[in-house]
Amino acid sequence: MVLENLGLAFAAVFEIKTVLLIFAGTFAGIVAGAIPGFTIAMAVILTLPFTFGMTPLQGSATMMGVFVGGYSGGLISGTLLGIPGTPSSVATTFDGFPMARQGKPGLALGVGIWSSFFGGLIGAVLLVLFAPPIALFGLKFGPWEFFALIAFALTIIASLASESMLKGGIAGLMGLLIATIGDDDITAISRFDFGIDAIKQGFGFLPVLIGLFAFAQLMSDIEGGEKAQASLMDVDAESVSVEHGRAVRIILSQPINLIRSACIGVFVGALPAAGGSVSNILSYDQAKKASRHPEKFGTGIPDGIIASEAANNGTAGGALITMIALGIPGDISVAVMLGALLIHNVIPSPTFINDEPVLVYGIFVAFFLAHFVMIGLQAVGMRVFLKVAHLPKYILASSVLFFCATGVFALHNITFDIWTLFWFGALGYLMKKFGFPLAPMILGVILGDLAEVNLNRAYMSDPDPLLFFTRPISLFFVILALMSLVFPFWQRARHQPWTALFLPVSAVVVSIPFWISPGVLKLVGLAFAVVGAFLIFKQLRNGAPARE
Amino acid sequence: MHVRADTVIGALLVVFIATLFAMTFDLPPAPYETMGPALFPRILLVALFPMCLALFVKSAVRDFREGQAKREIASFAEWFDNYRNVLAIYLLFFMFAWALPWAGYLASGFFFLMLAQLALGPKGWVKVPQFLAVTIGILALLYFIFRVVLLVLLPEGEIGLM
Numbered sequence: 252m253v254l255e256n257l258g259l260a261f262a263a264v265f266e267i268k269t270v271l272l273i274f275a276g277t278f279a280g281i282v283a284g285a286i287p288g289f290t291i292a293m294a295v296i297l298t299l300p301f302t303f304g305m306t307p308l309q310g311s312a313t314m315m316g317v318f319v320g321g322y323s324g325g326l327i328s329g330t331l332l333g334i335p336g337t338p339s340s341v342a343t344t345f346d347g348f349p350m351a352r353q354g355k356p357g358l359a360l361g362v363g364i365w366s367s368f369f370g371g372l373i374g375a376v377l378l379v380l381f382a383p384p385i386a387l388f389g390l391k392f393g394p395w396e397f398f399a400l401i402a403f404a405l406t407i408i409a410s411l412a413s414e415s416m417l418k419g420g421i422a423g424l425m426g427l428l429i430a431t432i433g434d435d436d437i438t439a440i441s442r443f444d445f446g447i448d449a450i451k452q453g454f455g456f457l458p459v460l461i462g463l464f465a466f467a468q469l470m471s472d473i474e475g476g477e478k479a480q481a482s483l484m485d486v487d488a489e490s491v492s493v494e495h496g497r498a499v500r501i502i503l504s505q506p507i508n509l510i511r512s513a514c515i516g517v518f519v520g521a522l523p524a525a526g527g528s529v530s531n532i533l534s535y536d537q538a539k540k541a542s543r544h545p546e547k548f549g550t551g552i553p554d555g556i557i558a559s560e561a562a563n564n565g566t567a568g569g570a571l572i573t574m575i576a577l578g579i580p581g582d583i584s585v586a587v588m589l590g591a592l593l594i595h596n597v598i599p600s601p602t603f604i605n606d607e608p609v610l611v612y613g614i615f616v617a618f619f620l621a622h623f624v625m626i627g628l629q630a631v632g633m634r635v636f637l638k639v640a641h642l643p644k645y646i647l648a649s650s651v652l653f654f655c656a657t658g659v660f661a662l663h664n665i666t667f668d669i670w671t672l673f674w675f676g677a678l679g680y681l682m683k684k685f686g687f688p689l690a691p692m693i694l695g696v697i698l699g700d701l702a703e704v705n706l707n708r709a710y711m712s713d714p715d716p717l718l719f720f721t722r723p724i725s726l727f728f729v730i731l732a733l734m735s736l737v738f739p740f741w742q743r744a745r746h747q748p749w750t751a752l753f754l755p756v757s758a759v760v761v762s763i764p765f766w767i768s769p770g771v772l773k774l775v776g777l778a779f780a781v782v783g784a785f786l787i788f789k790q791l792r793n794g795a796p797a798r799e
Numbered sequence: 800m801h802v803r804a805d806t807v808i809g810a811l812l813v814v815f816i817a818t819l820f821a822m823t824f825d826l827p828p829a830p831y832e833t834m835g836p837a838l839f840p841r842i843l844l845v846a847l848f849p850m851c852l853a854l855f856v857k858s859a860v861r862d863f864r865e866g867q868a869k870r871e872i873a874s875f876a877e878w879f880d881n882y883r884n885v886l887a888i889y890l891l892f893f894m895f896a897w898a899l900p901w902a903g904y905l906a907s908g909f910f911f912l913m914l915a916q917l918a919l920g921p922k923g924w925v926k927v928p929q930f931l932a933v934t935i936g937i938l939a940l941l942y943f944i945f946r947v948v949l950l951v952l953l954p955e956g957e958i959g960l961m
Contacts, residue, residue: 304949417854421812424847428819428840435836440827442836443819473884479919645919649912650937652892657904657941661951669896677889685804703839710834 253383253612260612264620269312272305273617276316277624278632283317284324286647291321291339291527291584292693293465297651299457299591300658308610310595312617318588319371319621322527322564323629326363330556331356339527339566342535342559349551361498362553363560364629366509369502370561371622373513374520374568378575379615381521382604386576389601394708395719399728401702404579407522407735409691416739418687426695427702429459436700437707449667454675456590458659458668459696462675463682463689464583465655469648470680479645493633501553508538508554509561516562520569520585527563527584534562564622571618575599575611578701583690586697594662723772727764734760751790758783803862809855816851820844887918903956908938 263269276298283294298317302310325340330347343363350359392400405427409419432443433453444450473479502509512534519530538558539548548555570585578599580586592599597610604611659668679689709718719725734757741753758779765776820841829835873881895911902910912934920926945951 301944301949303951417850417857421847421850421854424843424850428843428847431840431843437833438827438830438836440836442826442840443822470885470888473888473919475881475884479884480921643920645916646933648888648919649915650933652888652915653895653908653912653937654941656892656895657908657945657953660953661945661949664952666896666899666954669899673889673892673896676892680885685808706839707834710838714834 253379256608256612257379257616259609260616263308263609263613264312264616269309269617270620272309272313273316273621274624274628276313277320277621278316278628280317280320280322281324281327281625281628281632282320284321285327290464290468291318291325292587293468294321294324295584295587295591296457296461296465297654297658299594300654300661302591302595303661305595307595307597308613308617311592311597311610311614314588314591315614315617316621316624318567318584319564319618319625320628321584322371322567323364323367323560323625325563326367326556326560327360327633330359330363339531339563340559342531343556343563345535345549345559346551346553346555347559349549350553350556351551353551355494355551357492357494358497358501358553359551359556360629360633361494362501362556364493364626365495365498365502366512366557366560367564368622368626369509370513370516371564371567371625372619373510373561374517374565375615375619375622376568377514377517377565378568378571378618379612382572382576382611382615385572386601386604389577392577392601392724393722394705394712395722395725396728397705398702398709399719399725399732400577400579401698401705403728403732403735404698405691405694406732409688410735410739415686419691422682422687422689423691423695426692426697427699429454429692429696430456430699431703436704449665454671455659455662455668456696457594457662458671459675460587460590460693461655461659462672462677463679463693463696464587466652466672466676467679467683467689469652470676471683472644473648479648480643493630495630498553502557505554505557508541508557511541512538512558512561513565516565516567517569517572519562520566521572522569527566530562530566531559534558568618571614575603575614577601578603580694580697583693586690586694590697721767723764723768726767727761730760730764752787755783755786755790758786801862801865803858805854805858806862809851809853809858812851813848813855816844816848820848884919888915891915891918899954899956901957903958904953905938905942906956906958908941909934912937 279298280294294317302313326343329340329344330351333344333348347359405423409423434441441451515534516530535558539545574580580589656669659672741750762776762779765772823837823841826837891914895907898907916930946953
């Protein structure tokens with residue numbers, strides 16, 4: 252069945268037009284990723300309007316190209332300038348930049364590009380293997396489970412907001428509130444429209460996303476008087492020549508580092524969490540801990556570049572698992588990706604794989620193919636990417652902004668969308684200035700409708716709110732949401748004695764949903780409870796010492 | 800006493816949330832067996848209120864504790880120099896959105912792109928031909944993609960400039 256679907260999908264994707272679109276998408280993704288400050292989400296946003304007239308498969312395939320290109324493009328500026336193009340390439344700079352400064356920029360780029368490639372392929376294989384069973388598991392979800400899962404996704408994004416968890420929480424809830432503006436999906440009654448007709452339809456989420464994210468980012472880039480006249484990246488493109496053969500040999504000599512890093516990336520990506528921005532750091536840290544020469548990390552060794560780049564491209568595969576199987580995005584770039592798919596009437600959910608097998612497997616194939624395209628483009632087009640990133644900020648900012656306005660207008664052919672872009676651009680910029688993270692708000696805007704519809708369905712099925720706590724899967728996500736809320740406090744109070752009990756107590760609490768589940772899952776609950784109880788006993792016997 | 804931005808934002812958010820909460824009582828009751836249009840926003844607003852209040856109180860307490868402690872505040876000239884580009888672009892974008900329905904896509908787009916580059920780019924007339932070339936190039940490219948390829952009906956405007 253899987254092979255048959257894959258065969259049909261291969262035939263659909265390997266049409267000349269679709270392949271060319273994957274090329275174009277990957278090219279756009281690499282260029283956007285290579286420009287510092289232009290994140291993958293921005294790359295997806297900017298490419299989306301071009302795909303409006305395409306079929307769902309062509310549009311999704313193009314987006315996959317952008318997605319893969321964006322993940323690998325971020326390493327270019329990170330390696331050559333020490334400024335990561337995207338947050339998912341932060342750890343790449345730790346060793347990539349020192350290696351480039353040692354006179355080996357071609358090798359540093361080669362190791363990064365090929366690690367991205369291998370990491371992405373591992374992610375693609377795991378995507379094909381794991382998405383269908385997870386979707387099958389998702390079929391057991393009722394509205395209670397979906398609502399609890401969305402709550403978990405939002406709490407974890409808010410709790411990972413580096414600036415302030417309080418501000419992250421406010422931003423996330425505000426995002427959900429923005430999604431309630433306009434007609435209610437169930438009753439068609441308009442809310443918070445202030446008597447303005449255009450608002451009664453609600454804000455289109457694309458203008459809101461572009462405003463909050465792209466507009467605000469562009470404004471941040473041009474701050475500071477004469478700085479707008481500088482280019483975002485200043486590297487002599489002619490001096491860079493990628494060493495492919497040597498890079499591949501180095502990577503293949505470290506298979507454990509490569510596979511471990513890609514798996515960490517897939518795992519982190521599959522969680523409704525922080526995606527590539529977390530996985531590259533986590534993977535780098537694990538590679539350093541497992542290394543025989545950890546002291547060399549940060550001095551320009553390939554091990555660190557492999558760990559970071561294999562992880563961030565692996566994350567893309569992991570994030571697609573949860574998004575396609577459950578319809579829940581993890582980080583901001585996947586949230587935007589989900590929005591892009593929705594525009595093409597591609598609505599990921601647990602039934603999606605069964606309902607549209609050719610389309611889903613087509614997305615998988617496009618994701619897989621995009622990695623080969625990425626390698627090809629990086630091999631021949633590195634100098635072009637560097638030259639695009641060399642453009643002065645004032646040209647980039649004005650043209651990208653004008654392009655954003657054209658793109659949002661093209662969506663519904665109404666100027667109100669351009670006003671939406673303007674107001675949310677101002678809001679996003681002010682939020683950035685005052686330390687409110689944008690990711691929770693964007694996730695809130697995208698998940699708002701889904702959250703309300705599922706809460707409504709749950710209410711219509713049975714208005715008893717206790718069902719959120721008595722259904723095992725729902726309770727599991729509620730517990731995870733509560734744990735993610737406590738997590739930042741635990742991190743901050745690392746030297747307090749009570750923090751030593753956090754994980755054991757969490758293990759015991761997590762066992763509860765397994766206890767109330769039918770069948771063999773009770774044994775899993777028993778295992779969690781026993782391990783948790785043992786650790787609590789051990790900590791109490793030792794006087795709950797402060798953690799190191 | 801110097802008041803932090805968070806104190807002002809927290810206070811404004813508290814008032815805003817309370818206003819929206821009051822507005823939910825103007826919404827019609829739930830039809831049939833649904834939870835109605837007001838319940839979900841109310842849940843969000845009830846969760847938001849203590850958080851915004853906490854932001855306000857936390858920041859106000861810090862303001863009060865620091866009292867008259869001297870803090871460096873940028874002069875208006877410094878502030879303006881830092882934000883003039885941002886203000887210029889917001890103003891130009893506002894004018895673009897306002898002019899679009901009556902001046903049309905090409906005319907309003909031309910002025911936006913030219914003026915944005917003049918505001919942000921190097922001063923002097925030397926670069927004007929470059930600005931002009933970039934403007935015409937971008938306009939032509941986007942017009943071709945959206946109007947010719949994607950068949951989007953871009954605003955033609957009322958004064959016939961397109």
